[in-house]
Amino acid sequence: MLPHPRDIKISDYTYSLPEDRIAKYPLAERDQSKLLIYNNGTIQEDIYRNISQYISPESFVIFNDTKVVHARLLFPKVTGSFIEIFCLEPDSRYKDISTGMTQTREVYWKCLVGKADKWKEKKLHLHMPTHGIDIAAEIVERLSDCFVIHLCWNADITFAEILHLAGAVPLPPYIKRKADKNDSKSYQTIYSKIEGSVAAPTAGLHFTSQIFEDFRQRNITWDFVTLHVGAGTFKPVKAELIADHHMHAEWLDISADFLDVLIGNLSQHKNIVTVGTTATRTIESLYWLGVKTHLDPDMDISELTIHQWDAYEIHAEVDTISALKALQAYLLRNHLTQLITKTRLLIAPRYKWRIVNDLITNFHQPDSTLLLLVAALIGDDWRGVYDHALAHDYRFLSYGDGCLLHSKTNS
Helix, strand or coil, X not given: CCCCHHHCEHXXXXXXXXXXXXXXXXXXXXXXXXXXXXXXXXXXXXXXXXHHHHCCCCCEEEEECEEECCCEEEEECCCCCXXXXXXXXXXXXXXXXXXXXXXXXXXXXXXXXXXXXXXXXCCEEEEECCCCEEEEEEEEEECCCCEEEEEEECCCCEHHXXXXXXXXXXXXXXXXXXXXXXXXXXXXXXXXXXXXXXXXXXXXXXXXXXXXXXXXXXXXXEEEEEEECCHHHHCCCCCCXXXXXXXXXXXXXXXXXXXXXXXXXXXXXXXEEEECHHHHHHHHXXXXXXXXXXXXXXXXXXXXXXXXXXXXXXXXXXXXXXXXXXXXXXXXXXXXXEEEEEEXXXXXXXXXXXXXXXXXXXXXXXXXXHHHHHHHHHCCHHHHHHHHHHHCCXXXXXXXXXXXXXXXXXX
């Protein structure tokens, strides 16, 4: 029997990733990336351009339509050096990311600060003479893992616009180069829509309009959810046991209309495919949100979140459609057309899948919770998949190649 996820040793989910296997740049054509197809212990190879051939006709595919913001701001010091402010997420005074992004003139934001010990001035200033904009930054509070920064600017434009004008693309730390102008387009899915991520949902970077046309030809339908990817997605598990790892939270944004569509597809026993670990966590979190509203229909909306261990500690057997209908009814009672909340759901070996059948994803870092999610779907075969990819010149991580993983229960 598999151990409780608390007792998992991260050393059992690691592998050696040579530096030269980490993709520093994307391919010129998105859908020419290599595709590994895993199905019940067998492995095939192709390219993303042909991915529709490996997905069952009439499947339902779910994408994450979050949009990456230019989250890195460089503020000059009087000495000529720079302080980098990495904008993570809005301060708790805002109810969600969208509210924070639409603030004008000023905003309070949780940030990482590079060389924070060198920040001696009360305020730092970033001048943009071309646009006639001056941005000021001041530390308001030091938290355990970040800072609350007060940012203000002299123009009636939103914080989202400020980041677009003044910020840089937040490439992952393992891509050891500066972002260039091409990254603004290549580190963004073609269907990105809702601003708020500081990292791309990279499994979707491979998709092109031609692939969507192929989906239409095979009666494969699709829809979008929003889960804003935080910097925590790059956070390695440094604790020996998962019990001592603090799972990062991410914002999810789901419409009542999407719930209708998902329930309809599940009622028809459609194959559910998620593109990326973020979409996967979102969809599985919906089940647990539904369970919570089933158990407590009058729960306050502020309490409707998913914690790290909920999937292993809520002992209530509710079937999937009943759970989703309970969530649907909860939104209706509370006159909500949109559910915006946070999830810390940890998906690891022993997790019982409720909605997702198949996963399209990139190859992940060693010692990561993303690798645990893959292992939860295909078991110990994850190592064979990664060994094959390493032996056959696959490119790894955000700008790398990827795989289509059919779950063992769905094979």
